[in-house]
Amino acid sequence: MLDQIEKQIRTNLDVSHFEIRDDSEMHAGHSGNSSGGGHFTALIVSADFHGLPLLKRHRLVYHALGDLMGGSIHAFSMKTLTPDEIDSD
Numbered sequence: 631m632l633d634q635i636e637k638q639i640r641t642n643l644d645v646s647h648f649e650i651r652d653d654s655e656m657h658a659g660h661s662g663n664s665s666g667g668g669h670f671t672a673l674i675v676s677a678d679f680h681g682l683p684l685l686k687r688h689r690l691v692y693h694a695l696g697d698l699m700g701g702s703i704h705a706f707s708m709k710t711l712t713p714d715e716i717d718s719d
């Protein structure tokens with residue numbers, strides 16, 4: 631699943647750095663997860679985020695993930711940065 635998520639994001643966004651972690655084990659038996667999808671945390675660095683507020687950045691990522699959201703993915707936590715922002719950390 632991690633490879634599929636990365637492929638979807640890299641296909642739809644100009645990604646210069648990507649990290650992802652599967653946190654599904656920490657949420658086993660989690661109530662409200664009727665889809666059975668996994669829980670993931672990602673760091674995504676993309677020039678596509680330049681000038682965009684956080685909500686619009688997240689919408690771009692959710693759009694890139696498409697049908698994976700609500701199916702294979704139950705929860706997706708992300709940090710979205712531009713290349714300039716990651717260099718200043």
